[in-house]
Amino acid sequence: MSDDAPHAPPQTPPDLKAADGRPYHHGDLRRALVDAGRRLLEREGSAALSLRAVAREAGVSAAAPYHHFKDRAALLYAVAHEGNVALNEMVHTAFENSEPGQARIVKVGMAYVGFALANPALYDLMFETTRMYDSLPDSLEAEGQLPRLLAATFGASLPARRSDLDRHLAAIAGWAMFRGLAEVAQFRTMEPFKALLGGDKDFLEAVLGRLDFSDKPAKP
Amino acid sequence: MSDDAPHAPPQTPPDLKAADGRPYHHGDLRRALVDAGRRLLEREGSAALSLRAVAREAGVSAAAPYHHFKDRAALLYAVAHEGNVALNEMVHTAFENSEPGQARIVKVGMAYVGFALANPALYDLMFETTRMYDSLPDSLEAEGQLPRLLAATFGASLPARRSDLDRHLAAIAGWAMFRGLAEVAQFRTMEPFKALLGGDKDFLEAVLGRLDFSDKPAKP
DNA sequence: CGAGCCATCTTGACGCCGCTTAAATGGTAT
DNA sequence: ATACCATTTAAGCGGCGTCAAGATGGCTCG
Numbered sequence: 001m002s003d004d005a006p007h008a009p010p011q012t013p014p015d016l017k018a019a020d021g022r023p024y025h026h027g028d029l030r031r032a033l034v035d036a037g038r039r040l041l042e043r044e045g046s047a048a049l050s051l052r053a054v055a056r057e058a059g060v061s062a063a064a065p066y067h068h069f070k071d072r073a074a075l076l077y078a079v080a081h082e083g084n085v086a087l088n089e090m091v092h093t094a095f096e097n098s099e100p101g102q103a104r105i106v107k108v109g110m111a112y113v114g115f116a117l118a119n120p121a122l123y124d125l126m127f128e129t130t131r132m133y134d135s136l137p138d139s140l141e142a143e144g145q146l147p148r149l150l151a152a153t154f155g156a157s158l159p160a161r162r163s164d165l166d167r168h169l170a171a172i173a174g175w176a177m178f179r180g181l182a183e184v185a186q187f188r189t190m191e192p193f194k195a196l197l198g199g200d201k202d203f204l205e206a207v208l209g210r211l212d213f214s215d216k217p218a219k220p
Numbered sequence: 221m222s223d224d225a226p227h228a229p230p231q232t233p234p235d236l237k238a239a240d241g242r243p244y245h246h247g248d249l250r251r252a253l254v255d256a257g258r259r260l261l262e263r264e265g266s267a268a269l270s271l272r273a274v275a276r277e278a279g280v281s282a283a284a285p286y287h288h289f290k291d292r293a294a295l296l297y298a299v300a301h302e303g304n305v306a307l308n309e310m311v312h313t314a315f316e317n318s319e320p321g322q323a324r325i326v327k328v329g330m331a332y333v334g335f336a337l338a339n340p341a342l343y344d345l346m347f348e349t350t351r352m353y354d355s356l357p358d359s360l361e362a363e364g365q366l367p368r369l370l371a372a373t374f375g376a377s378l379p380a381r382r383s384d385l386d387r388h389l390a391a392i393a394g395w396a397m398f399r400g401l402a403e404v405a406q407f408r409t410m411e412p413f414k415a416l417l418g419g420d421k422d423f424l425e426a427v428l429g430r431l432d433f434s435d436k437p438a439k440p
Numbered sequence: 441c442g443a444g445c446c447a448t449c450t451t452g453a454c455g456c457c458g459c460t461t462a463a464a465t466g467g468t469a470t
Numbered sequence: 471a472t473a474c475c476a477t478t479t480a481a482g483c484g485g486c487g488t489c490a491a492g493a494t495g496g497c498t499c500g
Contacts, residue, residue, distance in 0.1 A: 050486060
């Protein structure tokens with residue numbers, strides 16, 4: 001019933017790498033598996049991300065990953081986590097290189113959606129696993145930081161007198177907008193607009209320009 | 221190379237049901253399989269939607285579905301399609317029972333997101349398959365009608381003098397907003413807000429109330 | 441410096457899956 | 471009644487996730 005492992009807990013955490021020196025046989029198989037996963041993801045799409053394929057790609061037996069990942073989902077989490085770190089970094093940079101307000105919203109949004117457009121397979125994977133991250137402890141730095149960044153992005157664009165609830169609702173709406181746009185922007189239907197506006201970048205800027213949270217009460 | 225079947229083309233289309241009378245052996249297995257799929261979806265989630273499981277649920281052999289669906293994806297399409305018809309109907313009703321402008325945006329949005337909240341597994345499936353619908357011929361009524369409804373919803377809320385491009389961009393932004401909100405609204409993180417505001421309905425209304433496309437040029 | 445520990449990795453196996461091929465079945469039309 | 475042919479079944483292939491048991495080899499401690 002407790003949160004301990006079923007058998008006697010070992011001295012080293014079970015699925016964390018050795019932390020300083022390189023581990024025993026392979027030389028950090030966990031790292032190699034995640035890298036193999038990212039390679040497979042780019043090469044053949046997220047459907048090809050099987051444990052066996054990843055093990056094959058890393059040159060180990062089919063059961064080897066089970067000493068580093070509890071199951072297939074755990075491996076996907078690990079790959080998606082790296083994506084979240086990268087996305088978080090891009091959004092963070094966009095946040096810091098912009099002034100508060102509408103301009104920042106557009107810049108952060110373009111960073112977010114641009115990442116999804118540049119790494120569609122990886123973003124898909126992150127997307128699929130987000131629902132399950134959501135019910136994990138928030139010890140995952142990158143996953144927790146991103147909502148906070150967005151809250152800051154949208155919250156700060158509101159007039160100072162507005163309530164905390166208003167800020168939160170604005171952040172939620174903005175987050176939803178980014179996620180939705182990241183999805184829709186990949187649709188074939190969008191290509192005419194992209195062509196008309198001169199590419200992904202201008203298309204995103206035009207759509208994000210429609211967002212305005214400047215001054216609107218939560219309950220009319 | 222042609223689009224004909226590999227063997228001699230039969231008199232009736234291969235994967236459409238018999239259209240009036242009930243077919244040969246089972247009595248409309250295609251219908252039964254889709255129903256079994258929806259049942260399984262609600263009971264065990266979209267991961268359990270295997271062809272074998274659906275066949276088992278319908279009480280036929282594992283290979284039987286292949287005479288009604290080209291592959292697993294085709295079955296998922298069929299189930300998702302029914303979801304799209306239902307969603308389309310709800311959105312259509314919301315559209316007709318509202319005045320143009322901000323009020324309609326909120327009503328249509330609540331219908332859309334409300335459907336996703338009420339049928340999470342089905343919406344997920346629709347969501348996953350939308351990307352592939354997008355590259356299909358638009359002979360699918362419900363799938364094509366929904367974007368048009370949203371375009372009307374957002375386009376009509378713009379002042380008459382605005383350009384067609386503006387209307388389209390507004391529709392895209394709105395569509396993205398709905399999709400994103402349908403996703404985010406299912407997160408555990410949203411529960412405090414829902415509790416604070418008094419439930420799903422008021423939460424959605426509050427967030428959707430943040431959307432404003434009333435008067436904003438496409439290129440500032 | 442040698443012996444043993446124990447995490448790591450392999451081998452082999454089980455059940456489920458998507459999908460194919462060939463044979464059986466049973467409405468329907470002649 | 472009979473022949474046709476769509477429909478369904480039976481059997482099988484390779485791939486998958488996962489587990490149990492054994493082999494391997496780096497690390498630690500005597």
